[in-house]
Each structure stands twice: as structure tokens, then as C-alpha cells.
Amino acid sequence: MTQELHIVGGGMAGSEAAWQAAQMGVKVVLHEMRPTVGTFAHRTGSLAEMVCSNSFRSDDDERNAVGLLHWEMRAANGLIMAMAEAHRIPAGGALAVDRDPFAESVTAKLREHPLVSIVDEEVTSLPSDGAWIIATGPLTSGTLAESIRAETGADSLAFFDAIAPIVYADSVDMNVAWLQSRYDKGETEEERTAYVNCPMDKAQYEAFIDAMLAADKAEFREGETAGYFDGCLPIEVMAERGRETPRFGPMKPIGLTNPHNPDVKPYAVVQLRRDNKLGTLYNIVGFQTKMKYGAQTDVFRMIPGLENASFARLGGIHRNTFLNSPTLLDDRMRLRSRPNIRFAGQVTGVEGYVESAAMGLLAGRMAAAEILGRDLPPPPPDTATGALITHITGGAEAKTFQPMNVNFGLFPPIEAKGGRRGRKDRYKAYTDRAKEAFTEWLAM
Template sequence: PSDGLTIVATGPLTAPSLATSIGAATGADSLAFFDAIAPIVYRDSINMDVAWMASRWDKGAEASLEMGGDGRDYINCPMTKEQYFAFHEELLAGEKTEFKEWEANTPYFDGCMPVEVMASRGVETLRFGPMKPVGLDNPHWATAEHPNGRWPYAVVQLRQDNKLGTLWNMVGFQTKLKHAEQVRVFRTIPGLEQAEFARLGGLHRNTFLNAPTLLDRQLRLKSAPHIRFAGQITGCEGYVESGSVGMLAGLMAAAQIAGRDWTPPPRTTALGALLAHITGDAEAESYQPMNVNFGLFPPLHDVKKKARKEAYTERAKVDMAAWVGGL
């Protein structure tokens, strides 16, 4: 019945009949069947003495905002011709993850083609795709009278991945490279020499909702609020994360049945940070499944970088204890 509370908890290999039913309720464009994941980099590990912020043909992030833009500029990592050709060779030579049997005959589509597959189609392919340098004037090279001129031969772009601005997605860099190879190869990109990764790339089957668009802050389907979603289909990764979101959905439903107000866990905690990411803090246009990581937590700018993880943890313990005490 339409007023009966329902929790839908399903995972990455959701049965076709259930996936069809969910797709019909949410819209075909809102249910994904493949995880085309690009690496995500912690913002404070990017060397901005090498990289710079700008959108194509603009004068930078601040100028974009002043001119009425939306401020969604990119971090740009420039390459010379020599650096690009060396990077291209590393992509081709890097050790890749083998396809599972059921994946082997899955055709690629433009939205999830691994970067190394694009590279294999020709040495210039990436320069006309995700590494296109057109319209990106490098201010570092201009001021230093760089021997390569103001215009990079190729550019790796990173796009803001969460509202806090702590996580940045490597645009178009979904990949089947093994994790250790990703770290090695992607740290050869100028500006990412010391990059720390909140998530590494991949490509595999995974059914998940565009949760920031479809779900409210209590995991309810906006178009049918008696239905809640839980687990990996909401766009979380990992057993602990999936179970945690299921637990939260159960607590929300129990509070609703009892007529109690629901207070979400603080965003300073792992539960609260993940819930906030799923239900609205993530960029809906580029939404991909995510593990809990420190980049989802409200930043502590007044704490030195080396001490931040411990500081995040101590803050979370205090705030979590207070939240549990109020249940």
C-alpha cells in the first residue's frame, strides 16, 4: 500500500526484475548499472605552484565568480609534449586488472571508457578527449616565460567532487589499472607528484541510484516518501558503509513509526558524513559510489595537516557519544 513503510536494501548485482522496477519508479536515467570510477584526490595534496584553477577560456575561478559564473572551475595540471608522451607510454604499459568472465564481452560506451583504452586508440586520442588543452592558458608558464610557452601540450583536469571542496575528481580517468599502478602512474602528472587519493579508479558492474537527486535527507524516495533505500544501492562502497546506511534507514523508519523526530548523526562523524554525502553534499552530475574518507568531514583548517586525521577522529568520538546519548 502507498502508506506502508518499505525499505529497499539491495546491492551491486541487483536482480534484473527489481532493477527494472526501481528504474520505472525513479527514471531510467537515475539508475546506473556500471561504476565508471575516476580517482579522487584530496585537495590539499595538489601542488598549486604547478597546477592552477580555471575553466576553458576564462581568467580563473575568482574572475568566473565575479562575472556571474557558478564557480565550478577546474584544477588544471599542465604537461609539455615530452611529459605527455611519457605519460601515454606509462598508461599503455601499466599493469591492468583482468576482466571478470561476465565483464569480458561488455561493450564500452563513451561515458565509461577506461583512459588506457582511449590511449591505445592513438597517441593523440587523449589530447582530443579528457586531456584536451584548448583554452587553458597556464599562468605559471606565462609569468616565468616558460620555454614551452603559455599553452600546455596536454592538461589533466580535476573537478570538485563535494560541496566542502576537499575532494577533486580526475575528469575522464576511469581506469582498469591496478591500484598500485594508478598511484605510481598518476603521480607522474605535474602537480600530482604528492597526490593522496581518497579513492582510486575502477570499472565494474554496480547498480546504484543517483541518490543526491532522488532521495531526501532521510533516504526516502522524494517521489514516493513511504519507500526508503538502504545499502550499496544508495551509492556507498564497502561492507561497513553499506551496513551502516542500512542501520540508519532502520533507525529512521523506527522513529517515524514511533512518531519521534529524527536527528541525523553529526556530519563530523563517519555516519553523518557519509549520509550527508549520499543525500545531497555530493555533486549530482558526477555522483559515484564512495567509501567513508576524511575528505567527507568538515575540515579543520586551524589544525596542521599531519595532525588532522587524529583531530577528526577525536572530534567524531565526542560528537558521536552525544548523538547516541540523545537517541
């Protein structure tokens, strides 16, 4: 009788792992504690629920590392990318999705698969036998986290992650704000107008920064000393690092022209990105926050155009735990002390929806191959998925290991031919090389 594969966690990584293994002919049991056991961030019992942004970031597969990762996952018939495409909403050059229908469709696809069983239960300890993938993400339950810590014999590494607020579109004053994607990016009018832009002059910006810095913030518990992931800093933490920092980050005014006052360049701009297909919800881009709820509404209503904003969800902050993967996992993503257990997703030390799903894709394929009696090596390090798994399972320094988004700095360098390459040409060379290598890996 063919061995079953058990997967703990039905987020991006667990869902993708289950799909890949089942598509290879392996029976999968997916254990998801929601909705029986909830979390601070989740609202539903759907698989692959998006609790932070609704964006998978850039979809440019020729000059962008995350876009290349999209391409590789599509080439591998990934479920997450397929459902993202099915529920895509305009976001300029980014791949953003209507979050609830997206999660519902992932759930439906897995429930309909004849080789997938979904069990609503909490797994509280590491299993001693059988083939398992732990893909519980940043919100791993306390009991399972304790079991992992007991097995690894190491202190858990952690950082704090934050989510941004969501605004009802009809509460935005469009006599002040306007619709435009930065640099009018997009092939259609809908894509070129995918963002709501709220302009600030210098006085408004300075007052806004003062209010953020003075606002009541969520306090960490005694003994919590983890830092922040730089790719998801709370907006007020950015301001603490320098008053101009937000203006050169999520509030940069470049590539935008205010049609209400085209001759005046805004000093700063707050962008809101569509959060659902209906266009009734928008999230405030880059405005992850640890401000308390009451402070959030007061401060964010200082933004021109949001004076009367109604919030579908306010921001928040949560603890995000991850393994010191370079010391604990082998290149097949197996726990060295218990090779029957693989880890996947954010808990391995990757950051982002796409990166998490990609590690689920690899873990699912590797586990299924092992059950079917063959060894599947990781993709070459010059692919996006290969660069990530190389980084987390040995490429990074264990002493300073921190979560990482995919980026071309993780790839083996490309030698310039006939002189120095420009950045765009160099990135295109990276993606061309990766696509060829990943296609060969898929044929193994």
C-alpha cells in the first residue's frame, strides 16, 4: 500500500504542497486547525487565506526575481498561481487578487481532488513516523511550536510582522484623491488606474509624521526581543528611522500627477491598492502598523482624501517564528534529526506569499518523489526556487540567518560578455538562464 503524505497547515505552502503531491499520484491528508482553532490574523476557515497584503508583487518574469518565481510556479502547474490568475484584479505591473474568492477557489480545488483529504484538527506535536510536511507558517500554534523547539534543541528565532489596514472605497474622497498607477503602468486603462492616490504637501506630511510618532503603539510582552523584517516594517517604525524615510518608501511621490492640481507636485503620496474584484475595498500600500486601533483611525484620517474613511480592517502586528534552517534542514527540506519530517513555507525562513508557496511546491514534490521510490534533487541554484532553497538550507550564515524574499542577489553571478552589462540586460540574462534550468529540472 502506498504511503500517505500528511501535511500540517493549509496556508500557501501547505496548500501548494498538497496539490503538487496529489498531482503526482500520492494520497494526501491535509491537517488544518482552522476554523476549529482560530488565530489572531485569520477571519475564515478557507485554505490559503491572505492575512496581510492581497498582492503577489511584480509579475514581470523577465527582469524581476519574484516575477520569475511566478513563472516557475506556473511552469510546475502550481495551484496558487493558477487561482491567483483566475481571481486577478488590476494592480499595474503587480499580481494582486480578490482575496476571498481566491482562498475559496484554492479550498474547492483541494476538496475536489480525489487524492486529498482535509482534516479540521490541530496537530500539537511532531509525529514520530510516517511522511510529514510541517507548513504551519508564522502563526504556528503554541503547542506545536514547543514540540519543534524541544526537538531542535535551539531557541526559536523570530521577528515581528505587521498587516496594513483596509478602507471601504466609497469612503474615500475622490475630489481630493485620484486613480493612477505609478508611471501609468499597465496595458489597459483599468490597470493604469489601479491605485487610489492621496497627495500631501510638506506641512501635511510633517504633521502626519508627528502624529504617527506620538501615537499609542502596541507593546511587546516582557522578554520579546525579536526585530522586524525590513520588507514589512510598520510605517511608524520607518518614520522613527528618519522623518523622510516613508517619503522615499511607500509614500514616494514619483511617477504620479494629480489631475486636480497638475501644476503642483505632491510632497508625498499615500497609495491604496484595490483589494477585491468589486473595487469596494482598498488596502493602504506599505502601511503596516503597530499603532493601537483608536490611534490608527485618528492618524490615518489625517491623510487627504481619507478624512471620512471607514475601515473594513485595521492594521496589527504579530510574532512570526522561523527555523534556523541552515543548521536544521537538509537540501531536501528534511529535518536532519527526523528525516521523515519536512518543513515548508515561512517557517523555513522565506518571506512572502510567493516564496512560501514555492517552498511548499518543492516540499510536496520532494516528499511525493520519495514516497514513490525516487530521489528528487532541488532545482539548480540559478533558478528562483533553487536560489531560495539553497539560501535557507546552507547558503546563508546560520549565525545571522534572517527571513529573505527572493532576489537576484541569491543567484550565482552571470559573467558579462563583451563588456559590462546594464542592469536590465543582466536581469534578463538571469531569467533566461533560470527558465532553461527550471524546465530541465521539471523533466527529471
